[in-house]
Amino acid sequence: MKRVKAACICQTLRFSLKEEVDYASAIKLVREEVAHYKRNLDRTGTQYKILEETEQPDGSILVKVIKQYNSCPVGDYLK
Numbered sequence: 001m002k003r004v005k006a007a008c009i010c011q012t013l014r015f016s017l018k019e020e021v022d023y024a025s026a027i028k029l030v031r032e033e034v035a036h037y038k039r040n041l042d043r044t045g046t047q048y049k050i051l052e053e054t055e056q057p058d059g060s061i062l063v064k065v066i067k068q069y070n071s072c073p074v075g076d077y078l079k
Helices: 023-044
Strands: 008-015 048-055 061-068
Touching: 008 023, 023 048, 023 061
Parallel strands: none
Antiparallel strands: 008 061, 048 061
16 A cells, blocks of 8 residues: 655746736736735645745746645655
């Protein structure tokens, strides 16, 4: 029988600007969306590590994150 001893998922997420609002508002909204994503990870108790957070020339934000997969133990992945 096999059992998962440790598991994480590595993701690169792109938070894009909303096209239906002006540029300044879109920048504010995308930053709020990133902050909401992080708060949600904290609220749900998901273990995670942000590897990189980069604002792109168009205003979008790329976030590279390693996070807990479902409720599996994370082992040495997040040290």
